[in-house]
């Protein structure tokens with residue numbers, strides 16, 4: 520507004536000057552014409568009788584000064600100021616009797632000049648006599664400024680009333696938003712009910728976005744609560760078992776029985792330790808990602824295979840890696856390691872001794888990690904449920920917490936990878952993890 524109003528004031532100042540000029544120019548011309556009418560050619564040359572009214576009509580309240588100069592057709596000055604500024608050389612006179620107005624500076628003051636040429640004819644001379652009348656610009660400037668003052672006052676009135684209207688409109692319009700903010704501010708941290716405030720149409724998308732976010736937070740909180748209750752339930756059982764075994768061991772007198780109890784306690788502690796580790800692993804997998812880097816999936820698979828080879832040997836399983844040397848995916852190395860570890864752990868745990876477990880990584884647009892085993896596999900009907908937390912197949916004799924595949928699924932989702940189960944050509948289960956395309960950079 521300030522910019523537009525300033526531009527408006529500047530342009531109206533120049534407009535006012537033009538208007539003042541065109542009004543006062545007429546007076547200037549009337550004065551010059553009155554002088555022209557009183558010119559005559561006498562024996563001694565050009566004769567002029569300047570009427571009092573001709574200069575009096577230019578008298579002004581601003582006490583402008585008036586100058587005139589009259590020259591004969593031959594250029595000789597008849598009367599008045601000899602050095603009155605002449606018309607700018609650029610002024611092209613098409614019609615010599617047409618008056619010419621121009622601005623100049625005379626005796627240190629800006630002046631407006633009219634130059635009029637009048638044809639005189641007589642016995643001694645004939646031709647165009649020149650009349651120049653100049654007037655300082657005081658009155659014109661005063662008029663332009665007084666007009667400007669009026670438009671400035673109105674501009675200010677418009678600006679102030681516009682400002683007040685905008686301020687009132689915005690503060691009234693934003694009041695529902697204030698109320699919404701206060702209501703949200705008063706809520707307790709676990710209150711994730713949708714916002715039902717009536718808001719202007721412009722804010723409806725904002726409220727819809729807040730409600731959809733609240734819904735997702737609600738889902739997240741519910742999932743977290745379910746997980747915590749599941750986890751504490753899962754931990755409660757082995758801990759209760761441990762307590763019973765410890766109490767029994769404490770009551771025992773026979774050292775052999777004590778050793779036997781300690782053995783059982785040892786197994787229980789290991790099992791509980793594994794559960795705690797898997798729970799932690801799951802909690803890490805569901806955390807929002809902290810920025811992924813280029814990770815070499817093939818190298819990770821090879822390294823995990825060699826890390827788990829002793830375990831494979833102790834179970835009599837042939838564990839190996841086949842596939843490309845490098846396959847870059849964008850991801851979190853710790854999580855990816857955890858995922859491969861869980862897959863190998865299953866492949867070593869469920870197939871019988873002498874089984875074959877092969878990890879394969881293929882590169883290309885979408886790197887794929889495959890874990891094949893020659894074990895019993897998972898029937899197609901159960902391939903969905905095994906990804907749920909704490910779900911273990913009924914006829915599984917080996918120990919486990921039922922979290923491994925849930926962890927794999929969470930890590931896969933975090934990496935935008937597709938996790939699927941198939942029949943393996945080697946007879947058992949094939950787990951496929953298809954990664955999205957990643958930039959070929961390792962950091």
Ligand SMILES: Nc1ncnc2c1ncn2[C@@H]1O[C@H](COP(=O)(O)OP(=O)(O)OP(=O)(O)O)[C@@H](O)[C@H]1O
Nearest residue numbers: 865866869896905911912915919920921922923924
């Ligand atoms: N390679 C496999 N071959 C046959 N059955 C499998 C295989 N991998 C998983 N399963 C079945 O799927 C179930 C779920 O596996 P998951 O890894 O989620 O849990 P878990 O191995 O029982 O426990 P943990 O959390 O200790 O890994 C297993 O209990 C098992 O019945």
Ligand SMILES: [Mg+2]
Nearest residue numbers: 865919923924
């Ligand atoms: Mg497992």
